[in-house]
Every structure is written in structure tokens, then in C-alpha cells.
Amino acid sequence: MKKRIISIFLILCISILLSVPALGAMSLSNFEKIRTYNGQFTDVSASAWYYESVCNAYEYGLANGKSSSVFDPGGAITLAESMRFAAVLHKGYYTGSIEFEQGSPWYSPYVDYLRNNGVPVSAYRNLNANATRADFALIIASAVPDEALTPVNRIYDGAIPDVFESYSYGQAVYKLYRAGVMSGSDSTGTFFPGRTITRAEVAAIIMRVVNADSRVFLSLAAELTGEQIYRKASPAVFFIEIYDDADNRIKTGSGFFISESGIAITNYHVTIGASSAKVTLSDGRVMNVTGVYDYDWKKDAAIIQVEGRNFPYLDMADSSKLSTGATVYALGSPLGLQASFSRGIVSQSLREIEGANYIQLDAAISSGSSGGALLDTAGRVVGVTSATMLNAQNINLAVPINVFNEMSYTHHVPLRSMLIRTDYYDGFFPAPDFGAFFDVEPFDVDTSGNRVSYAYRINTLPRSVETILDEYEHLIQQNLFVHVSNLTTGGNTFKVYYNSRYNVNITLGTDVIRGQNCVMVLVS
DSSP, rough: HHHHHHHHHHHHHHHHHHSSSTTGOOGGOOOOSSSOOOOOOTTTTTTTTTTTHHHHHTTTOOOOOSSSSSSOOBOOBBBBHHHHHHHHHHHHHSSOOOOOOSSSSHHHHHEEEHHTTTTOOOOOOOOOOOOOOHHHHHHHHHTTGGGSSSSEEEEEEOOTTOOOTSTTTTTHHHHHHHSSSSOOOTTTTTOTTBOOBBBBHHHHHHHHHHHHGGOOEEEEEOOOOOOHHHHGGGGGGGEEEEETTTTEEEEEEEEEEETTTEEEOOOOOOOTTSSEEEOOTSSEEEEEEEEEEEEEEOOOOOOOESSOOOOOOBOOOOOGGOOTTTTEEEEOOOGOOOEEEEEEEEEEEEEETEEEEEEESSSOOOOOTTTTTEEEETEEEEEEEEEOOOOOOSHHHEGGGGGGGGOOSSSOOOOOGGGGOBBBOOSTTOOBBBBHHHHHSSEEEEEOOTTTEEEEEEEGGGSSSHHHHHHHHHHHHHTTTTEEEEEEEEEEEEEEEEEETTTEEEEEEEEEETTTEEEEEOOO
């Protein structure tokens, strides 16, 4: 009896092994070049997007021309030809061989092979009909196992505009998108499932299957409602409080996490002047900011570290792809009102102001929104809300999120290391003393009226006047002065900065004093 049981077990094991040929040989490395392409297809231009795919598909023995000299890249393929590609990919992956015996009709060996190896083919009755893109995706996705189609892309459920996973071919299409084998026909990833697939497209797809290095990288996110975006994003956005050396709270702003480890983003002007900072999370917890990784004052960008772990965080989009007119959402803490949410459009996707690039938007933001998240309709960050134009209606600005891709996340230092120590004009703390900072003597000092005017000859400055003005503006911004307006007088333009905590103004520009070209610093 025991022998009979063992015999039955062996027969069963053998039958299972026979259902998948040569399991030990499974690999994409089974596919190799077996012939050489010498430019014989006269209708395949070397400048065509599909040129390399056609050449490789021919050399790997996966695709032939319509004739010895014609490939017909724009031509259609039939369902029967799709079955052949599927059978060749399956057999090549599992056995290392892509050879099939001839049969009648010509496609019967391929169809029989697929049927015998559990690849579904029975849904198609007229195999001589042209294959659609949906047909081909469904057939090819079944031809190789999941381990050969490892996901490399983040494609959210419902993100392909014209395909849902509930469709009969939907899961196959999403699998191929996520594996980088298919990528759609436009910038939004539209699939066009009902279109007849071309021979050029087929060549590209099968080569991406057999050669993982040729796969396409992309990310697609489904459009969400405003309510869904708020629920998704608000736990990752926080209220930040900035403290000086005396532990006085000097200002507030916003920020958001980009990593569960506590790496977060805010504006540079939120962090300047800080000796320490605390953040209040959406659940009410208060955490310390342990340091700053990197900052760029010209681009108004800062990357900070918050103590703790396992934070909810936001995905970042590619802000270079943001279009004027696109719907966006702003999430931050204006006037200290945490988790305030507003909706608007991109008024201009790239606006240059004073040498820096911004996203212009009309979503409502106010003081304290700085450092907050500007989100697209998928809930991904496209920018960091940073400024609102005074005396203007709904003209607001955000720093493009791509700016932060160029910054370092590897080592953080204490916030107070950002501070520039300086001397101040007598009686006008915290206005930095221009002459003391750049080691130049004032050429002229005018104390008439309720302000003091300091003139410094340009020819005595240690660097160009443009560089010096840029550095001094950085310095006064770090001392919590905010650019509030421009004044034009006598053909010269002056920038006006204001520190609301100490009620001090600095007016900065150039003028001619007693025949000398001078930098002017007016403090009041």
C-alpha cells in the first residue's frame, strides 16, 4: 500500500513539473542576440523613436519584417501574431529556447503552447482580427510571471486616465505600467485601449519585457477630491514656532514632512533668526526641530530635521510639469490657524521675481502660510507657499518643489549655526551696520528728520555693488526684516524692508552724493 501511495505521489509530482518546462532555466537572461541587423529595413529610419527597439527585436529573433527589406512600423498586428509573441516570450523565459515547429494554420503551435501552459487564449475567436492595445497588454502580461515584471513605477489605482483595474484588461495594463513595459501615449499616461497596436509599439514593448534596462520610469497619480486631498495631506503638515537666543518666540510658519524619519521642508525665511524651533503636529504633539540639513536663502528653501520617527509624509511631484491653469491646494498655518486649506489655480507656472523662480497662484494664503504645502490634484507637493503680494488681489507665490531636489539631506547642524553675527546701527537694533559688516567707512551721514541716512562710496566696496547689495539684503532678512515695497525717486529705485517686532525700517539703494556714486542705507 505504501509503495502505491509513493508511486501516485511521484506521478503527481512529474505531472506538476511537466506543466512548466525546465523551471531551473527561468530568467530574462535566457534572451540573447542570435543575428545581426545591418539596416535592411528601408522603412525604419535611424531617427525614429522605435529604431533601437526594432533593431534589437530583430537581433534577438523576436520580430521579423514583413519582407526582407520592409518592417512596416505603422502596420497592425493580428491576435494570432500577438499569440506568437506571447508564446515566444513564455518559452524563452522558461526554457531558453524560442524555437517552434511549423503547423497549420501557422499559429496553431503557438496557441497550443499557450493553452498547454495555462496562458488564457480561449477568449479570442477570430485570431486573424487586428489586436488592440488592450488585447496585446492582456496577452503579454500573461506570458511571463510576476517576478519578470517587477514594479519600478508608482502608478496609483485609477491613475491611468482611460483604464480602471476593474476592466477585463485593467490589471494587465496596470501591471505593465508599473513594470515600465508600457507608459501610455501622452504626458498624462492615457492608454487608448481600443486603438489598434502598431508593429513599432510591439517591438518596443517586447524589448522592455526581455531587457529590464530599457524599461520606462514614470509616476501617475489619480485625481482626488479636495476632501480626499485634505485627509491625505493634513497629517504631514505642521505649525512651526521660531525662538531667538533668549527663548522668545519671534515668528511662526508652516512646514511638512517628506520622510517618515522626520526630514521636513519649509521656507528659508521661516527659519532665519532661529536659535531653536518647535513644531506642532496635526494630532497636537509638540516636537523639537533638531537641526537644518541645507538651505538656500536666494531660493527661500530650507530642509530641517524634526525629532521622532514614523511621521506621515507627502510625495513630491515634478513641478516642471505643472501647467498654468491647473488646480492646486494650499495647506498651512496662516496667522497661526493650523491646517488651513484653500483651493485655487496656477496663475503662472513659472514666474521670475528678483532673480528667483516661483509658481504664481491665486489660492488664499496669508502671513504664517510660509513653508506650507502647495498640492496638486493627486495630493502631491508641487511647491512651498512662500509669499503674498501686498496691495494686490490674490497674487501669491510658491517655491517650486524641484528646487529641493538639488539640496542635501545627509547631515544636519543646529539651527543657530545659520545665524550671521553682526553689529547694529546705534539706536536702531536690529538693523545691521552696513559699514561694520563690509569694513567700509561711511562717506556721508545725514541725521536730519526722524531717520538716519548712511552713504558708502561704491568704489570702496570689497566686491561689486550688485553682490554687496545681495549680501546685505540676505543679512537684513536674517534679522527678520521683510521686503514690503519699492520706492522710485530721482530715477533710482529703493527697496524698503520692515521689522514688525521692533518697528524699524531699512530703505536700501544707490544714489549720487556730492558727486560720488554711493550705496544708501536709510534707517528709521
